[in-house]
Amino acid sequence: MKQGDILRGSYKLAERLGSSPFAETWAAVATDACAAAAPGSPLVLKLLSLGEMPDWKGYDYFEREAAALKAIRHPAVPRYVDSFRLDEDDRHVLGLAMERVPGRSLAADAANGKRWTEAEIESMLAELLSILAYLQSLRPPIIHRDVNPKNIIQRPDGSLALVDFSGVQDAVRLAYRDTTTMTGTAGYAPIEQVSGRASVRSDLYAAAATACFLLTGTHPSDLPQRGLKPDPGALVELSPRLDFVLGQYLEPDEALRILPPGDAAHILRKELPIPGVSSPRQSGVSGSAVPGGEERGGSLSRALSRLADMATDKLQDKGRDDGDELRVPVSTLPSDSSVVLEREPSRIRVLVPSTGLSQPGFWAGGFFA
Template sequence: MAEQVLKERYAIQQQLGKNAGRQTWLARDLQTEELVAIKILTFGADFQWEDLKLFEREAEALQSLSHPAIPRYLDHFEFQTRKTKGFALVQNYIEAKSLAEWVKLGRTFNEDEIKQLARDLLEILIYLHGQNPPVIHRDIKPSNILLGEESPLDQKLSTLNKGGWEGQVYLVDFGSVQTLAAREGSTFTVVGTYGYMPPEQFGGRGVPASDLYGLGATLIYLVTGTHPAELPQEDLRIKFEPKIYLSSDFVDWIEWMTEPDLKRRLTSAGEALKALEKPGEKEGKYSVVSKPTGSKVQLKKDRNNLEIIVPIHWTDVNGIGCFSIVFILLICFCFSLLLWILIMQFISHLFGISILSGFGGYLFLFIFIFLSWVTIKPRNRLRIDRQQIYQRIYFNYNWFGYNNMPPSPRWAICKLRISDIYYNKNSRVGRNIQIWAGIREYKLITKDLTNGEVDWIAHELSEWLNLPIT
């Protein structure tokens, strides 16, 4: 199409790109003498009507947007030449290289520069997702992010301030854009780029958090130089080893952005920006959270793990636990007997008399009771991590114990409820917290806890699991 004039106004100069039936050309607007970018969809052998639907959606979306980091809509029209027929979308031309081009040219980025890129892109996403209805890009990747060269003044300021690279960032190619205005039950087209699109997008519907995944995957490409689709995965999570130094907080933030489970991912660009600027403010590094004063419950959590340890009563220990207790008592008895014999022999040898052995029985009884008391204190330990949920009853320092329930997959957790405990029909003595994973019930027996402790534990579980309390 070089040297052709479309709509008697746009003089085609050279091709900028080509992708799946679409072509992007550099042209000059003969009326304004400005350079423009024209995206063209032609009726060829690979044309599909779904492509036209997406093309029109892109034109409609760009008309409603006005942001300095987003291409400006100028015109769109249908055209026909001697050789082809199709549709054209005209945007202002942005003279900048994509992140993919910069990496191919050998450009590297340090942590400060990558963070600055992330901030700029999150600001763009805050604008897009803040539209009514929200605009979801759905194809954020290195080739759709342009980065302009910084001026000599910017270079000098960057050197003086030791900050990130301050080149202008642009988000382009809205050919996969989706709005959230569609009604439930309508059909959606699966679009995006493998490696940069989250699992929920394979179902055809994107949400604001889907763009966060694409941004996180793009950052992984910058720090590794490898496309995420070529990196190993574990439970759908991208496993990456940065080729540059990155702080642990920033690595954790990138992993949070690319969490495959939508419930566990950052939910909005604003939340992601806040987490980037103030790491650990919302979710600490496996630290004990606040709890009612004087509570003996231990609750620890971070983004990937939650652990609750609740003291329980002797009457709440089942048959396997009673067997464990008998076994512990037998060990304590044998150890106490051995210790008593050694102490008596030492005293007899030291003083040459055996008169102290008369109250050796009392000493033996004291040792046995003491060892039993410090050893046998039943506790209920519930732990949920990325892979599974499991529960264990143990005694004191986890020296002895047993698995109360077989582990279940993390994804099987489906219900959280509080139920009353009755000794008889009219006597309520407490409340239980139940977590259902499929048909398995993981129960936190809270008979000895206050209502405040039960409400606190249930609230923490509900918030962390993103499940309502029933």
């Protein structure tokens, strides 16, 4: 195939986008004779040469992608246009035509030096999780199996599209089929997918790994780890929302990735609270207690962790025995109220007054000055 060739009288090849020994991907344009798309429509053609394939895996991937695109109706997934077969000059070629999504991949933008704000990454991750929520809502659910920055296109208007469904599989077929075939990209594929047992939760891990790459500029395989779990927070400060969602989806054990992607998207968009964390109004913690307000550290648990660290140092300095208490008055609380710190052999217990904590000085370490 070469630039300018017209296939079936309907598709004019414009630019080769990629190739392998037995397949090619082309940017194409629908001709006036095309019945499946409006004339002039930008398309992507995937062409598979049957005679040059070493085995039937390529054919299987091709058929699965065509079937998936036919079934999917979502604005963030390329629209299926046509599939066909060409038999000429002793060559047998399968063709798949789909909508061409305008824009650039996140991988290409990152390679060119683009950087995103944390708020932008939260928004993109929420959008990506909404796409995955849709794929999981289908029956049977669809597993993409290769979510990574190369397969996420950002359109000129900023919206995202998930492309390249060549590795797609439905969850029911995959669960009942013995396989050692690993489809995916190293660093973005979780343990169960590497072993050939991808599930719908595998795509959630890949989405979180993609967010880690955008946040840190570091390949997920090279991130610091904490308990076999990638730890992007060791390199950059994370908002409570990102910290919670990434913590859920980067679990090496897929059984622990239980947060529904739709709920995660709502949390990232501030439409749902972080589970287990009260809002400032409910807890009595002022949003201004931390620089940046609720945006940066509205979580009481983070405050208590820092408080406990300071208390540990203070107790060690004073040489207190186990069971001793350090009582610290709080100027903004009633005179009969205080924070109580109790030292035990393996931990520091922090008892918070029921009236709550609302003084910005609490976060400045003034208790132990």
